[in-house]
Amino acid sequence: MTAVSVNGDNTPSPNPFFAMPLTRKIIHVDMDAFFASIEQRDRPELHGLPVIVGGSPRSRGVVAACSYEARAFGIHSAMPSVRAHQMCPQAVFLAPRMARYQEVSRQIMALFRRYTTLVEPLSVDEAFLDVTTNLLGEPSATRIAQAIRATIRETTGLTASAGVSYNKFLAKIASGHNKPDGLTVIPPDRAQAFIAALPIGKLYGVGKVTEQKMRQQGIRTGADLLRFSRQELAALFGKSGLFFHDMARGIDCRPVESVRVRKSIGSETTLPKDILDFVRVSTVLFDQVQQVARILAHKKTGGRTLTLKVRYSDFTTITRSCTTPQGFFDAADIVAQLPRLLAATEAGRRPIRLLGITVANLCSEQEARRLRIRQLPLPFPQPRSRNALATTSPELPPHSQTKY
Numbered sequence: 356m357t358a359v360s361v362n363g364d365n366t367p368s369p370n371p372f373f374a375m376p377l378t379r380k381i382i383h384v385d386m387d388a389f390f391a392s393i394e395q396r397d398r399p400e401l402h403g404l405p406v407i408v409g410g411s412p413r414s415r416g417v418v419a420a421c422s423y424e425a426r427a428f429g430i431h432s433a434m435p436s437v438r439a440h441q442m443c444p445q446a447v448f449l450a451p452r453m454a455r456y457q458e459v460s461r462q463i464m465a466l467f468r469r470y471t472t473l474v475e476p477l478s479v480d481e482a483f484l485d486v487t488t489n490l491l492g493e494p495s496a497t498r499i500a501q502a503i504r505a506t507i508r509e510t511t512g513l514t515a516s517a518g519v520s521y522n523k524f525l526a527k528i529a530s531g532h533n534k535p536d537g538l539t540v541i542p543p544d545r546a547q548a549f550i551a552a553l554p555i556g557k558l559y560g561v562g563k564v565t566e567q568k569m570r571q572q573g574i575r576t577g578a579d580l581l582r583f584s585r586q587e588l589a590a591l592f593g594k595s596g597l598f599f600h601d602m603a604r605g606i607d608c609r610p611v612e613s614v615r616v617r618k619s620i621g622s623e624t625t626l627p628k629d630i631l632d633f634v635r636v637s638t639v640l641f642d643q644v645q646q647v648a649r650i651l652a653h654k655k656t657g658g659r660t661l662t663l664k665v666r667y668s669d670f671t672t673i674t675r676s677c678t679t680p681q682g683f684f685d686a687a688d689i690v691a692q693l694p695r696l697l698a699a700t701e702a703g704r705r706p707i708r709l710l711g712i713t714v715a716n717l718c719s720e721q722e723a724r725r726l727r728i729r730q731l732p733l734p735f736p737q738p739r740s741r742n743a744l745a746t747t748s749p750e751l752p753p754h755s756q757t758k759y
């Protein structure tokens with residue numbers, strides 16, 4: 356029996372292509388220069404002027420948002436305000452009014468919910484909408500996107516750009532394709548050509564560092580990415596590599612999730628001094644278990660996967676995880692499995708600088724209760740003392756239902 360999986364590499368990677376619905380209709384709506392547009396709307400005298408929302412040019416602050424008039428000067432968000440002022444001395448600098456932006460955001464999100472119940476906000480000014488089945492019974496996602504843009508303009512006086520496609524990443528790329536006040540539709544039969552022509556930096560999840568790394572590999576467009584196998588991209592970019600591989604082929608199975616779910620609950624500690632002593636390692640872990648258990652109880656949730664993270668003094672980092680159908684809901688659940696994970700590390704033999712415990716694959720309260728009931732008759736050990744953690748004894752009862 357394999358005791359533990361390392362970095363989850365025991366999990367077979369599913370072939371997402373077969374799971375991908377090509378018939379989904381997803382819209383990504385993104386407000387144009389949201390903060391700055393609200394300021395220009397609320398103060399008509401700012402119309403047509405370069406408006407910058409963010410830190411004062413006399414501070415160390417940065418640009419949070421800027422109007423298209425300011426963008427014409429090369430100003431963009433996250434740029435130091437001092438620099439923005441140098442580039443455009445006549446720009447109007449305004450302090451952000453977050454409460455005001457939140458108010459407009461709520462108004463817009465409520466508009467989205469007139470069309471579908473599947474709305475996933477990404478931030479204050481953008482959201483994914485799954486309109487495959489929608490509240491209007493309208494078969495055309497393009498017509499819905501047009502209606503949404505018109506409604507936003509009428510009710511808020513602001514403009515939005517929208518992208519329509521059969522998956523999230525294409526819808527998002529589409530919304531940015533024709534900004535501001537634009538609408539781009541990428542139907543399934545045009546996706547491949549669209550991605551092939553796409554500069555690599557425009558791909559979802561490709562930041563500056565990744566882009567640089569891709570360019571070093573000769574990857575400049577979506578078409579270049581197609582030459583690399585899953586294995587090659589995984590070796591180069593880890594988990595993201597697999598996502599890039601699928602994206603190049605227009606595959607993205609992520610559903611639009613109307614409620615943002617927290618994916619894991621964990622506790623991590625960088626130790627003030629490296630620890631070699633096994634008992635001391637156990638003590639730190641015990642505190643973390645209590646902390647994680649408190650959060651789980653507070654959130655009335657549990658998870659199916661427990662992960663132990665260990666960083667040795669030389670910064671080598673390993674993770675050991677196990678997934679049980681019974682799940683982890685309290686300290687006892689975690690403590691019952693932790694010794695096995697800990698035994699698969701070099702704790703006690705190699706100095707450790709960081710320890711962490713995470714419970715992932717979270718399940719709802721209802722689901723948790725169901726699992727809990729199922730768990731009760733199982734002969735699980737319920738260690739009560741700190742010492743239980745230090746035990747790495749192999750004679751724990753057989754966990755016949757436990758998958759590793």
Ligand SMILES: [Mg+2]
Pocket residue numbers: 385386387388389480481
């Ligand atoms: Mg925006």
